[in-house]
Amino acid sequence: MPEGQKEGAAGAKPKSARAKSADGAGKSRYDFVEGDRYAPAPESSDHVSLRDSYQLFIGGEWVRAPRRIETINPATGEVLAEVGEAGPRMVDRAVAAARQAYEKTWSEMPGRERGKYLFRLARLIQERAREFAVVETMDGGKPIRESRDIDLPLVAAHFFYYAGWADKLDYAFPGRRARPLGVVGQVIPWNFPLLMAAWKLAPALACGNTVVLKPAETTPLTALKLAELIEEAGFPPGVVNVITGAGKTGQNLVRHPDVDKVAFTGSTAVGKLIQKDLAGTGRRFTLELGGKAANIIFDDAPVNQAVEGIVNGIFFNQGHVCCAGSRLFVQEGIADTVVRKLKRRMETLVLGDPLDKNTDVGAINSQEQLERIRVLVDSGREEGARCWQSGQKLPRKGFWFKPTIFTECAQSHGIVQKEIFGPVLAIQTFRTPEEAVEKANNTPYGLSGGVWTDKGSKIFKITSQIRAGVLWANTFNKFDPASPFGGYKESGIGREGGLQGLAPYVELR
Numbered sequence: 001m002p003e004g005q006k007e008g009a010a011g012a013k014p015k016s017a018r019a020k021s022a023d024g025a026g027k028s029r030y031d032f033v034e035g036d037r038y039a040p041a042p043e044s045s046d047h048v049s050l051r052d053s054y055q056l057f058i059g060g061e062w063v064r065a066p067r068r069i070e071t072i073n074p075a076t077g078e079v080l081a082e083v084g085e086a087g088p089r090m091v092d093r094a095v096a097a098a099r100q101a102y103e104k105t106w107s108e109m110p111g112r113e114r115g116k117y118l119f120r121l122a123r124l125i126q127e128r129a130r131e132f133a134v135v136e137t138m139d140g141g142k143p144i145r146e147s148r149d150i151d152l153p154l155v156a157a158h159f160f161y162y163a164g165w166a167d168k169l170d171y172a173f174p175g176r177r178a179r180p181l182g183v184v185g186q187v188i189p190w191n192f193p194l195l196m197a198a199w200k201l202a203p204a205l206a207c208g209n210t211v212v213l214k215p216a217e218t219t220p221l222t223a224l225k226l227a228e229l230i231e232e233a234g235f236p237p238g239v240v241n242v243i244t245g246a247g248k249t250g251q252n253l254v255r256h257p258d259v260d261k262v263a264f265t266g267s268t269a270v271g272k273l274i275q276k277d278l279a280g281t282g283r284r285f286t287l288e289l290g291g292k293a294a295n296i297i298f299d300d301a302p303v304n305q306a307v308e309g310i311v312n313g314i315f316f317n318q319g320h321v322c323c324a325g326s327r328l329f330v331q332e333g334i335a336d337t338v339v340r341k342l343k344r345r346m347e348t349l350v351l352g353d354p355l356d357k358n359t360d361v362g363a364i365n366s367q368e369q370l371e372r373i374r375v376l377v378d379s380g381r382e383e384g385a386r387c388w389q390s391g392q393k394l395p396r397k398g399f400w401f402k403p404t405i406f407t408e409c410a411q412s413h414g415i416v417q418k419e420i421f422g423p424v425l426a427i428q429t430f431r432t433p434e435e436a437v438e439k440a441n442n443t444p445y446g447l448s449g450g451v452w453t454d455k456g457s458k459i460f461k462i463t464s465q466i467r468a469g470v471l472w473a474n475t476f477n478k479f480d481p482a483s484p485f486g487g488y489k490e491s492g493i494g495r496e497g498g499l500q501g502l503a504p505y506v507e508l509r
C-alpha cells in the first residue's frame, strides 16, 4: 500500500481509536470501530458480471477449447469460473488470426486510427473499473483497496499513455522510421494480472503489432473480461487474442515459429527456459523476471516514514511483487528502533477478506505459492535467522501467511538470496554506506531498490552505485506509465513503460 493511499486504511492504528471516552466507559470514540477492530466494510460483488464458463478469444470470436480448467478465489477456495485450456491447435489458430489481422488491417492502419481504439479501450476500462477491481481481487486474493486504487487506475493510465504515442512514433525515434515487428506472443504472471496485460498490450498495439496473450493459470478472469472490452471497443478481429491455459500453453506460444517477438513476465527460472527456446531463432524477446530488492535505511532517515516505506515495500500485495523491498538494510545505530517500530506497525495491519475495504494484507495467490513461502521460511529458521510474525488470526478457509520478518540474517542465507514472493522480510544491518552498497549488490537480481536518508547528496551517491533498474528515494513501489521499468542481471532484459517501452516493439529503419 503505497504511502499516498494510506488514509482510511485499517492500518491507521485501531488502538488509539479505542482510547477511553470522556465518560471513562472505554467505549470507542469512533462509531466505525468495534472494540479492537474496524467494522467490516465489504465491497459488494453484486454488480460483477462473471460467466460460469469462458472460451478462448481468437480472431474476434469466442472459441471453445475441449479441455477446461477452473479458477478459484484463493481467499475462500470457491470456484469462480472455468476457462479453456488452449492446446497446440488453439495456439496455432490464435497465432494465425493475429497474423491475418497484422497483414490485413493493423499494421497498415495509420497510427492516429490505432490510437483511437486504444483511447476507447482506456475509457471503457475507466467506466468499468469498479467491476474489474472486484474481479481482480476475487480471482487473485489482493486487497480491494489495492486493485481499486492502484491496479485499475494504472491499467487505464497505461492505455491512455501509449494511445498518445500511436501517431507520434516518428517523434519517439527522430530521424528513423519505426516499423512494427508482426505477431507478438505475450505471457504474464498472476501477481498483477490486468496491469501486466496492460503493460504488454498497450505498447505492442500502439506500435502496430498484433498480439496473442496468455494470462496465468490462477488469474485468467480480468484478461478475459478485457477481451470483452476489446470486442466492445470494436477492435478489428484478431488484433488481440487471449488464450488461457497453464505453463504448457505459454510454452507452445513462445515456441510457435510464426511468433515474431516474445514478451514474458514471470520467474527467472522460466525466463531462462524461454531464452533457451529462442536461442538461434532470430526472434526478438523481452524478459521481465524476478527480484530481491534492497531497501536501505540510513540513520539520518525520517524513521516513521521509513517504517511505512518498509511496510509498503514488502507487504503490498502480500509481497507478491517482483520489485518488493524484500531485503532490508538498516544502519546499525537505529536498527533496534526501526525493528521495534516495524513490529508495532505490523501488528496493526488488517489481514483477511480481500474484498473488505479495511484489509491491508489479502490472501496468498495459490496453494502452490503458499507452500513455496512455507518452505523458504522454514529454511530461514533452520539456517539460524530469527523469525518473528505478527499476531493476526488467519482465516480458516483459503491461503494465508502472516506478515513475517527475519533478523540476524547472513548474506549466505537462502531467505536473503532467493526470491520468496510472499510477505517475508529479511533484515540485516550495516555500518558504512560502502557496506550497504556492497551487500545490496550481492544478489543475482537487479530489478529495484530503495534508499531512505535526509541527505540529497547521499541519495544520488548511493542510487548511482546500486545495480538495479528502478530506484526509489524516500518512497517505495511507485509506478507511472511514463517511467521505464525493468532490471539488470537475472531480473531480465528490456524495459516496459515510457518511451523506452516502445523500443522492444519496433524495428528501426
Ligand code: NAP
Pocket (backbone or CB within 6 Å): 187, 188, 189, 190, 191, 192, 214, 215, 216, 217, 218, 245, 246, 247, 248, 249, 250, 251, 252, 254, 265, 266, 267, 268, 270, 271, 273, 274, 287, 288, 289, 290, 291, 321, 322, 323, 419, 421, 447, 486, 487, 491, 492
Ligand atoms: P512463472 O511461473 O514464471 O509464470 C509466468 C507465466 O509463464 C505464467 O503465465 C505461466 O503459466 C507461464 N509459463 C510457465 N512455464 C512456462 C514455459 N515453460 N514457457 C512459457 N510460459 C510459461 O511466474 P509466476 O510464478 O507466475 O510469477 C511470479 C514471478 O514473476 C516472480 O518471479 C516475479 O518476480 C516475476 N515478475 C516479474 C515482473 C517484472 O516486471 N520484472 C513483474 C511481475 C512478476 P501458468 O501460470 O499458467 O503456469
Ligand code: MG
Pocket (backbone or CB within 6 Å): 071, 072, 073, 074, 138, 139, 140, 218, 219, 220
Ligand atoms: Mg484464481
